[in-house]
Amino acid sequence: MLGPDTDTELRAEIAVDRWFFRIEHHEEAEKAVAALDPASPTAHILTGRLAYSRLLFKHEPRPDDRAVAEAAYHAAVASGDEKQRGWAEYHWAVLLDNIDQDAAGALPRYETALEIATKTGDAYFESYIIRHLAPHREPAERLAMLRRSLHLRAALGARPQTIAAQAFLAANLPEDDPERAELQQISRSGAEELRIGWLLSEV
Template sequence: MLTDATYTARRLHVLGEWDAALAALGPVTEPELRAEIAVDRWFFRIEGHEEAEKAVAALDPESPTAHLLTGRLAYSRLLFRHASRPDDRAVAEAAYRAAAESGAKSGDDTVRAWAEYHWAVLLDNIDEDPAGAVPRYERALEIATRSGDGYLESYIIRHLAPHRPPAERLAMLRRSLHLRAALGARPQTVAAQALLAEELPEDDPERAELVRAFRPGAEELRIGWLLSEN
């Protein structure tokens, strides 16, 4: 049974209220959840990297969560060109490989799917290797759809969409947006609105409406990369 603090922190996390979520947990409660929230705050706001790194370092280094979050930190430093380290590329891939192997060994398909997804994003966005990325996206998507995990699916199809023909691409981006909105995942919904707007023609009324919708949310949540790009 969830404690009140854990339930509150999880709900605040979904809403993008990362500072309040961490405060609700306190300094020692739910270390894996604390690390996930801290890494998400860093990724969306591009702030609090040191706290995120400390939270991940407090986990069992062999746990799947530690592997995934270690990979995400290394990847994001490369993506944002923020205090990147010479071994970040190798660290990210090793972490995702370890998480995928852990999921396969334990039979935890969710862990394996997240690892495959993040590995694909690394290949896609850092290496610019779609031939290597797409099969991993597709393996992760098969697990997500089979298990009915709409949250995971929303992430995968957001990144798989650019590799599809235009009509399918827009359909996938809309589905990603709808899945996130239905789950109440506010930061992810705002990001999905921004990406769909970017893909639509400049004179499309839907594009203008999406821009009007996402900008206030991005400003309120201080989503750094959305504010810098728009």
């Protein structure tokens, strides 16, 4: 439980992450984001993520969600510090990649985000970027990137993200690979325990 003195930006980030992983409490996440300074980079990024998530999960998407997400990421790129700019570039790339199927538009933004993550030594951020870059690489490099993403998350103790990385790595292994079955079993068990809604619909 978050106390009444919890920082409003942290409260909003946690609310959006909870919605994103569990696919529940969307209204609570919206209220938390609405409490932020609307001109702040954090508000821009979280507004974009909420709009993107409604499109991705087909959860009551709004007619302007696509435009809202891109405008929010554009604003965050222009107003944030280097790390915030990196996250905004990453989320913008994911929007282009997953919603528009525009790999050509997404890849330069992924690369910009990866450059910032590497420069700042942010392993957590790197794990996100390379997980999304991996599908655009040849099979051997793809698996190496997915394994690195998994190892980075595990080393940081980021359990929900580690479970997601296990599931995605499994999906990219041959069907007769014993590691695939083991990863599927482990990730499903973890997803059930943590109630990771979007993952339970896939694994």
